[in-house]
Amino acid sequence: MTGHKKNSFYPGTSFSKVSVALALLALATTTVNLPSSVRAEEPASTESVTVAVPVEKKESSGSFTPLAYDEFSEEEIAASADLGQNEAIRHYEAAHFYMSKWNPEMAEIELRSAIMYLPDMKVAHRDYCLVAILRAKPLRALAEFMMVVGLGDPIPLSEKQRRSLREEAAGLHYNKGLEHAGANHWREAITELLWAKKYTPLDPAVHRSLAFAYASNKQFEHAQEEYQATLELDPHDGLAHADYAVFLSEKGKHKNAYDQMKMAVANNPDVAALHVDLGWMAESRGDFGEAAGEFDRAVQLLPEQPSLWTQLGNVRVKAGDREGAKSAFEKALTLDKNSEAAAKGLAALAPAATEAKEVEESQNSQVSQDSEKSGTGAGAEAKSDSKSASTSDSRPITPLPKK
Numbered sequence: 001m002t003g004h005k006k007n008s009f010y011p012g013t014s015f016s017k018v019s020v021a022l023a024l025l026a027l028a029t030t031t032v033n034l035p036s037s038v039r040a041e042e043p044a045s046t047e048s049v050t051v052a053v054p055v056e057k058k059e060s061s062g063s064f065t066p067l068a069y070d071e072f073s074e075e076e077i078a079a080s081a082d083l084g085q086n087e088a089i090r091h092y093e094a095a096h097f098y099m100s101k102w103n104p105e106m107a108e109i110e111l112r113s114a115i116m117y118l119p120d121m122k123v124a125h126r127d128y129c130l131v132a133i134l135r136a137k138p139l140r141a142l143a144e145f146m147m148v149v150g151l152g153d154p155i156p157l158s159e160k161q162r163r164s165l166r167e168e169a170a171g172l173h174y175n176k177g178l179e180h181a182g183a184n185h186w187r188e189a190i191t192e193l194l195w196a197k198k199y200t201p202l203d204p205a206v207h208r209s210l211a212f213a214y215a216s217n218k219q220f221e222h223a224q225e226e227y228q229a230t231l232e233l234d235p236h237d238g239l240a241h242a243d244y245a246v247f248l249s250e251k252g253k254h255k256n257a258y259d260q261m262k263m264a265v266a267n268n269p270d271v272a273a274l275h276v277d278l279g280w281m282a283e284s285r286g287d288f289g290e291a292a293g294e295f296d297r298a299v300q301l302l303p304e305q306p307s308l309w310t311q312l313g314n315v316r317v318k319a320g321d322r323e324g325a326k327s328a329f330e331k332a333l334t335l336d337k338n339s340e341a342a343a344k345g346l347a348a349l350a351p352a353a354t355e356a357k358e359v360e361e362s363q364n365s366q367v368s369q370d371s372e373k374s375g376t377g378a379g380a381e382a383k384s385d386s387k388s389a390s391t392s393d394s395r396p397i398t399p400l401p402k403k
Contacts, residue, residue, distance in 0.1 A: 088118035094195070095127065104134045106176065109169045116165055119154035122147075170199035174206060177213070186217035204234040208243060215247050223247060238268030242277055249281070257281065265294075272301035276308070279315070288319035299328075306336035313345050322349055 095110035111128040114121055125147045132141035146152040157165065177192030193210040200206060211226030227244040230237060241264035249257035261278045268274055279294030295312040302308055313328035326349050332342035 084117045088114045088121055088124070091117065092121070092124055092127075095124075095131075099127075099131070104131050106172060107131050108135060109165075109172050112165060113169055115154065116157055116162060119156050125154070166199040170196045170203065170206065173199065174209070177209065181209070181213055181216075184216075186213050189213045190217060190219075202233060204230045204237050204240065207233065208237065208240045211240075211247075212243055215250075220247075220251065236267045238264045238266075238271065238274060241267065242274055245277070245281075254281075254285075258285065270301060272298045272308075275301070276311075279311070283315055283318070288315050291315040292319045292321065292324075299331075304335060306332040306339050306342065309335065310339060310342045310345065313342065317345070317349070325349060 091110045091114035095107045095114065098104075098106040098110060108128065108131045111124050111131060114124045115128065118124070125144045129141050129144035129148060132138075132144060143152070147154055173192045173195040177189045177196060180186075180189035180192060190210065190213045193206060193213055196203075196206045197210060207226045207230040211223045211230060214220070214223035214226060224247070227240065227247060230240040231244070234240065241260045245257045245260035245264060247257075248254075248260060258281050261274070261281050265271075265274045265278050275294045275298040279291045279298065282288075282294060283291035292312065292315045295308060295315055299305070299308045299312055309328050309332035313325040313332065316322075316325035316328060326346065329342045329346040329349070332339050333346065336342070
């Protein structure tokens with residue numbers, strides 16, 4: 001993160017230096033008041049969010065909108081002392097938030113970021129010394145300790161080091177966001193994903209996850225913006241197309257949703273879940289032939305999933321392919337003999353086959369009866385042959401004898 005110049009403890013001063021350092025470490029356990037030169041503005045209301053920045057602020061309308069935290073590029077921040085100082089303060093405040101939640105890992109990454117923007121921020125070095133001790137990093141704590149007491153000077157990070165730090169911080173915030181999303185804590189997830197986006201604004205995965213979190217939190221306008229940003233960064237992101245398709249479908253834009261899902265499948269043809277989603281959409285449109293084709297592709301990719309075979313059987317029934325449906329239901333039952341849905345689908349096909357056979361036999365019988373009544377056809381020919389045989393086999397008539 002930061003370096004320091006090689007120094008040593010000089011005789012006669014080491015005790016006082018250590019005393020000062022220990023006093024500073026004790027102060028680190030208390031609430032820190034920033035010096036006036038680096039004092040932060042009052043943070044936005046945290047009534048509905050977890051962190052002051054770059055979280056969301058509540059407007060009078062009741063909606064939530066993100067703070068414009070990344071309106072400046074890294075180059076602009078590096079070129080402006082005031083912008084760099086403001087960024088340092090934001091990260092420093094975030095570090096204190098995470099410390100209040102007893103999350104030293106996240107506090108450390110934010111302190112490192114604060115120092116990245118303002119290398120000589122003594123309060124950040126002081127707090128980092130404490131965090132390093134809590135995280136069992138004695139060498140890091142010693143380095144920060146020396147900078148706090150003036151035994152070393154911070155060395156600004158190189159561009160490579162800054163990039164590495166941003167990637168590491170983005171990963172931590174992203175994973176934290178996914179953790180909150182897994183618990184359906186969408187506002188907290190949005191906060192963490194916004195931090196991840198701040199560190200890596202060109203990562204489409206971050207935008208995609210942020211869009212999903214916005215949509216789940218019913219912030220549809222922001223969700224659409226993030227989905228569009230994702231696809232601008234990576235037009236071939238099949239998962240983004242799929243998520244956007246589901247979002248559009250829920251908004252009633254079924255045609256656009258269908259087009260997005262088609263692009264999702266085109267970009268990721270080997271993902272069974274995308275074929276399933278497209279199959280559902282095709283079925284809802286009444287295109288059972290296409291739906292059957294998509295589920296057929298899905299079972300080729302995941303042949304051991306009985307539920308997919310069952311759904312394939314259902315759409316084949318709707319497409320008029322009863323033999324194909326029967327085969328699919330039987331395959332589902334082979335994989336899961338307790339599948340009630342497959343058994344029910346297979347049973348529904350049997351009465352239909354019996355009924356069709358009875359109808360056919362009834363029609364043939366009716367044709368036969370009509371032929372006999374009209375004296376034509378096979379029945380009439382048989383009757384004629386029978387009559388001829390009876391006549392030829394009869395005894396000849398003998399005349400009566402004359403008296």
